[in-house]
Amino acid sequence: MVDGTNLVPSLELTKHLERLSTIVHKPKGTILFRRGEAASGLYLMTSGFFVGLPATVSGNPYSLSAEVVQDAELAFIPRKAVLGLLRQNSTLCFQVMEMLSEEISLIRSAFKSTDTHRRVRA
Numbered sequence: 001m002v003d004g005t006n007l008v009p010s011l012e013l014t015k016h017l018e019r020l021s022t023i024v025h026k027p028k029g030t031i032l033f034r035r036g037e038a039a040s041g042l043y044l045m046t047s048g049f050f051v052g053l054p055a056t057v058s059g060n061p062y063s064l065s066a067e068v069v070q071d072a073e074l075a076f077i078p079r080k081a082v083l084g085l086l087r088q089n090s091t092l093c094f095q096v097m098e099m100l101s102e103e104i105s106l107i108r109s110a111f112k113s114t115d116t117h118r119r120v121r122a
Helices: 011-020 053-058 079-088 090-121
Strands: 022-026 031-033 041-044 072-078
Touching: 011 041, 011 072, 011 079, 011 090, 041 053, 041 079, 053 079, 053 090, 072 079, 079 090
Parallel strands: none
Antiparallel strands: 022 072, 041 072
């Protein structure tokens, strides 16, 4: 069962990434990145979630846009630093793989639900 618990990084992963980060202050309405832009890195929100992880790891452009909904202090970790950490630490690399796998599973479940709902209505 997919419940989203693997989308929250472990304390160990968070601490490693925080050491590589730069703290940035962003006011409400700031666009962190736009869909289609080259991935420059990821943001760690104080609530414990990452924004931009799939693109940062894959090297593909961001697949979504991200906007700050309230004034925020975020930790920005450049793509090169994230990849360096994952290359050096296989345990953390596998944690990130689990997070990305969970995200894929949640998306697939949402599509299945939508597809089933459409078939029932037809």
